Amino acid sequence: MFSNKNLTISGKHMICDIKNIKNHTLLHDVIQIQEILDMICEKYNYTILGKLEHQFEPIGMTIMYLLSESHISIHTFPEKNFLALDIYTCREYPNNDTYLEIYNFIVGAFDADVEEPFIMNRSF
């Protein structure tokens, strides 16, 4: 998978384990998290074709967006001040700048530790 020479890139997948979240209000607010994802989709022209969400008892949620461009998923673990984020799009970005911008926006919103997100090419 990592010997990408001679392979056609089918998209970029950003995988983020976002830690040490200090905005606990946001971490528990499914509506507000969806507003943030909606805002990102609008700004970067990702077309939302479907949404799924589930709120776990007593805490934690999963939100999934089916995009024309692939998908976004978020799993929150408020008891760990943590969320797992995936953004996979088939956009032919020349570099990681757009994803890094989205990453920094989300980490800022959640007031979390800034780390280097893992961004990989998916290939046909």
Add this chain to the structure above:
Amino acid sequence: MFSNKNLTISGKHMICDIKNIKNHTLLHDVIQIQEILDMICEKYNYTILGKLEHQFEPIGMTIMYLLSESHISIHTFPEKNFLALDIYTCREYPNNDTYLEIYNFIVGAFDADVEEPFIMNRSF
């Protein structure tokens, strides 16, 4: 993200770019692909909490499963004999055997090239 020492594993994420698919009938059959995913969820005790699907025109589909254990996504690109599969669960598997078993089952069903799937630990 890759310096996993001292971090708690929050789950395992398998990322597969499945290439050179020769079972074209299956690649176009949203019902049959969901039957395969349902079978996997039943066999490995993944609890399905929601499903999303979209069939693109003229071809290609996305299927997303929201699991109690995290998620599964499939994006098919029949024109490339390709599909992109993600399985992320918060199961505390001691090794990759279960995922490799699932991978081999799916690659077998689609009659595709066997490669080494990329399996990463997600961490709190």
